[in-house]
Amino acid sequence: MQELYTQTQTASRGLEINKVLRNTYILLSATLAFSAVTCGIAMAVGLGRGTALIMSLAALGLIWFVLPRTANSEKGLLVVFAFTGLLGASLGPTLSYYLGMANGSQIVLQALGGTALVFFALSGYVLTTRKDFSFMRGFLVTGLIVVLLALVGTFVAGLFGVNISGIHLAISAAIVFLMSGFILYDTSRIVNGGETNYIMATVGLYLSIYNLFAALLHLLGAFGGDE
Template sequence: MDRNVQRLDVLNGGSAYGVDSQRVLRNTYWLLALSMLPTIGGAWVGLTTGIVAHMAPGMSMILFLVGAYGLMFGINATKNSPTGVFMLLGFTFFMGLMMSRLLGVVLGGYSNGASIVMTAFGGTAGVFFGMATLATVVKRDLSGLTRFLMIGAIIAIVASLINVFVQSTAAMLAISTAVMVIFSIFVMVDIKRVIDGGETNYVMATLSIYLDLYNVFQSLLILLTSLTGDRR
């Protein structure tokens, strides 16, 4: 491929004609790694200021929905320009900020909170590397799984909303387990889609995989806290 076309491919999010799927995957991995920095920064801001923790649950839910979907719309609209990268990094900062409420509960309410967070992070990294490896090994098309995974994710979301009012610990554990399994498989499916050339824009590929890992981490954190947490 001509060098100028390659340069255009990098600048426009990986959607140039004749894009190499391996290059898209490599750029996706780099951007995914970079996205961890604003996520950590957002979580730190949330923990130190308590801005999310002090909100009423209903208000934080509205903020999350408006902010997350608004930023994702912006990412999709600018995915073919450098602005899309900055929009994605802004989105990951926001997601870290919204995660700070759960992190604050774990770190502040449990004597082994820091250990739980690190274990959840390590488990999420393990899921990523394991599923990424499987994605390179599996030869069959996995796109057919997307529909079933989406149905499972929707059911889990509805169940979690119901459980906000029911407050069942058993249901919470079951939902968290289901979410962890569903989005772990989503990691493999989304990476395989890039490998197969089904996703040629690394900004959108990064967004998909980031959301998968975000849900895996959050579910692991809830499970580990419920099963191994030592209250202060």
């Protein structure tokens, strides 16, 4: 009887994990598509960088202060779409800048292709092996703090006229590795039952994809020789 109960519990847990995984990828696909639409609109209307910055801050405010209170309800879906829509629109001025370069279309396509390749390769690895990457949490959090401090430092240095282009490239490279690590970590949490809320899981993966794309875009733009 105990063995039957254990098997039933295991099967039930497996079904729940698969449900969270399925819902996460459906919502992730929808939010990425919505971001692409809002980004296209922002580019069409010529959204300025100042407005884009305000949108980014508003998006962060949503996931810091609003999403934690709504993640377990239908309102959480509205918050996620508002969040991803704002971030998508805020990317408009950046894409407009790169597309205005001589080889801008190629750079953007390479960044998109690189982002897709990294995401599907890493996610596929975790889904296939079911490996637990929870041990990476401390390293990833520490790396994220270091990157944030470095960004603040470069901003302050820039105010005093210090040349920080090389440091920005190093930070972008670090972000690529960090976001790759977060994709492994977040996917393994879903697969191994550590994350049971598909809305929160979607936000984590979306942020990794978004930041990975932005970092690759910066690196490819720099090495393209036109930045």
